[in-house]
Amino acid sequence: MSRRPYTPKVVAANDLLKGDAVWLTANDSWTRNMCEAELIEDEAIAEDRLIFAIGQGNIVVGAYLVDARPGENGPEPTHFREAFRTRGPSNYPHGKQVES
Amino acid sequence: MYHYNDFDEAFVRERVAQFRGQVERRIDGSLTEDEFKPLRLMNGLYLQLHAYMLRVAIPYGTLNSRQMRQLAMIADRWDKGYGHFTTRQNIQYNWPELKDVPDMLEALADVEMHAIQTSGNTIRNVTADHFAGAAADEIADPRPIAELIRQWSTDHPEFQFLPRKFKIAVTGSPNDRAVTKAHDIGLRMVRNDAGEPGFEVVVGGGLGRTPMIGQVIREFVPQSDLLPYLEAIVNVYNLLGRRDNKYKARIKITVAENGMDTIREKVEAQFERLKSDFGGFDQELLARIEHSFVAPDFRTAGLEKFNSARASNPAFRAWTDTNLSEHRHDEHAIVTVSIKAHGATPGDATSEQMRVLADLAERLGYDEIRISHEQNVILPHVHKSDLPEVYATLRDHGLATANVGLISDIIACPGMDYCALATARSIPIAQEIATRFDELKLEHEIGQLKIKISGCINACGHHHVGHIGILGLDRAGVENYQITLGGDGTETAAIGERAGPGFSAEEIVPAIERLIDAYLAHREGPEEAFLQTYRRLGMAPFKAALYPEKEQSRAA
Numbered sequence A: 001m002s003r004r005p006y007t008p009k010v011v012a013a014n015d016l017l018k019g020d021a022v023w024l025t026a027n028d029s030w031t032r033n034m035c036e037a038e039l040i041e042d043e044a045i046a047e048d049r050l051i052f053a054i055g056q057g058n059i060v061v062g063a064y065l066v067d068a069r070p071g072e073n074g075p076e077p078t079h080f081r082e083a084f085r086t087r088g089p090s091n092y093p094h095g096k097q098v099e100s
Numbered sequence B: 001m002y003h004y005n006d007f008d009e010a011f012v013r014e015r016v017a018q019f020r021g022q023v024e025r026r027i028d029g030s031l032t033e034d035e036f037k038p039l040r041l042m043n044g045l046y047l048q049l050h051a052y053m054l055r056v057a058i059p060y061g062t063l064n065s066r067q068m069r070q071l072a073m074i075a076d077r078w079d080k081g082y083g084h085f086t087t088r089q090n091i092q093y094n095w096p097e098l099k100d101v102p103d104m105l106e107a108l109a110d111v112e113m114h115a116i117q118t119s120g121n122t123i124r125n126v127t128a129d130h131f132a133g134a135a136a137d138e139i140a141d142p143r144p145i146a147e148l149i150r151q152w153s154t155d156h157p158e159f160q161f162l163p164r165k166f167k168i169a170v171t172g173s174p175n176d177r178a179v180t181k182a183h184d185i186g187l188r189m190v191r192n193d194a195g196e197p198g199f200e201v202v203v204g205g206g207l208g209r210t211p212m213i214g215q216v217i218r219e220f221v222p223q224s225d226l227l228p229y230l231e232a233i234v235n236v237y238n239l240l241g242r243r244d245n246k247y248k249a250r251i252k253i254t255v256a257e258n259g260m261d262t263i264r265e266k267v268e269a270q271f272e273r274l275k276s277d278f279g280g281f282d283q284e285l286l287a288r289i290e291h292s293f294v295a296p297d298f299r300t301a302g303l304e305k306f307n308s309a310r311a312s313n314p315a316f317r318a319w320t321d322t323n324l325s326e327h328r329h330d331e332h333a334i335v336t337v338s339i340k341a342h343g344a345t346p347g348d349a350t351s352e353q354m355r356v357l358a359d360l361a362e363r364l365g366y367d368e369i370r371i372s373h374e375q376n377v378i379l380p381h382v383h384k385s386d387l388p389e390v391y392a393t394l395r396d397h398g399l400a401t402a403n404v405g406l407i408s409d410i411i412a413c414p415g416m417d418y419c420a421l422a423t424a425r426s427i428p429i430a431q432e433i434a435t436r437f438d439e440l441k442l443e444h445e446i447g448q449l450k451i452k453i454s455g456c457i458n459a460c461g462h463h464h465v466g467h468i469g470i471l472g473l474d475r476a477g478v479e480n481y482q483i484t485l486g487g488d489g490t491e492t493a494a495i496g497e498r499a500g501p502g503f504s505a506e507e508i509v510p511a512i513e514r515l516i517d518a519y520l521a522h523r524e525g526p527e528e529a530f531l532q533t534y535r536r537l538g539m540a541p542f543k544a545a546l547y548p549e550k551e552q553s554r555a556a
């Protein structure tokens, strides 16, 4: 019996000062562009990276793991909620869709 | 208008100063998020999908022009030039940065406003009929009582850690515009046989996961006993309410699990103990508060201007037909300013619109403004001869939409465009419905209809009491919208009934259209509103319209 394949993850959080969505990169920094995040394909590593992120409480708030898939330019969200977090609200041109 | 006394002023300033220190300590790393989060929530600061959100209380929905201008200033200076009015008579700023929030709170304190107890398991902003002090059908202005409750509940040491949040609404009219039966406590002003003022007290209403219509706990509590009686209810809830399961923690569940008779008995016993403690001080306070709410000196100026404008300007006439309500003074009208232009975000007002409304209130509205739980802005006292000018000014600023009470006057919560708890978006659905029915030019033919949309089961958009309710859910990673029918938030309150399986974001507007077609086909005439047709015919014809495939397969 083979184990179900692990759905790749990225670590997401909100920036402490600005409050917007940020993602953890492979070099331990935080990016406002999910494509630049580290795509984690192994469950144990994901847990490790999450623990690291939670320890970054003076930079970010509320770190959590998000399902993602490899895209042309890097990790992409698979769920609509996380997709909205990469863009901003749909009723005004505010947030990441106009800031990046 | 109530003005802060020295005590209120000192208290609010002190809280701002404390929070300023807390924010500094959070930013410099001396406070962790676990330590800071309860502190920021005590001051109305949430963290949402794209940013922080500051929720500011507008007690009983009342503002003056100075306060409205300050709200506009705050929107411009520290946010993105607009604010969102909510179903609990709050205003939310969607984009503040953490370091700026103490300054925003300071600016609010400058106009006697704050964000205290707009979150947490406390007694939240006390809401009231948005026509309070103006409505023709009113027994008395409910706002002095609401202000008394605000003072009693603010920072009440015993009620800072209730089992769950606690919401109180007050109405002074038999026609309930404050959804009192969907609150933890709903107060309806009544008079007893001797003509003395008092309240019918309703307990255990609420929407959310387990929607319930409140039940009467006591038919008449004399005004002089109200505060100890309320304290007794909250005491009993504080002890009996469940803390082991947050989904069972609201008083509606406490009432359901213990039975109203038990709750009533305990409340009465506690009330007897408490009554003497209050010793009349609350009544002295109330008398002082009442002075702040004396009605303006309504002027008389004749109605010729109003009548001739109505005769000559059809657009003005249409607006007066939908957006005015009967005032207690016959030369005046209550103006509901729709901030639901077709395709706009329900409840959002730009800083410019806020300033226009402030100017109008100051010049032509006795300096009074109200915010309704239906996310509109009210000018409660306008002399009818000033209405043509009010209308023209509103029109110049996109504020003259003649749709109050109609299909495009939709309540929508922020949903997944902002809210971290959301399971789907609500704003775009509201925008699409409003735009579609505007294109069809059917709005006025359809008549009175309340659509209410929530982006999750928490029901901030009051979908359960919408004539048509829409609840956005996440079904296997796709936005899905469930329809309920027959809800009612007034004195004849009812929870809507689920129509059947949900619809995708693409299907929901056509589904609403089919629903409306069915209503138009089945109604007895234009005077029979959607809700009445639903009550007469029940779910069947609407279900058939929503799910035509099923009907066909059954017929085959």
Ligand code: SF4
Residues within 6 Å of the ligand: B413, B414, B415, B416, B419, B420, B421, B422, B423, B454, B455, B456, B457, B458, B459, B460, B461
């Ligand atoms: S109903 Fe849900 S999505 Fe809407 S504002 Fe409330 S918590 Fe957020």
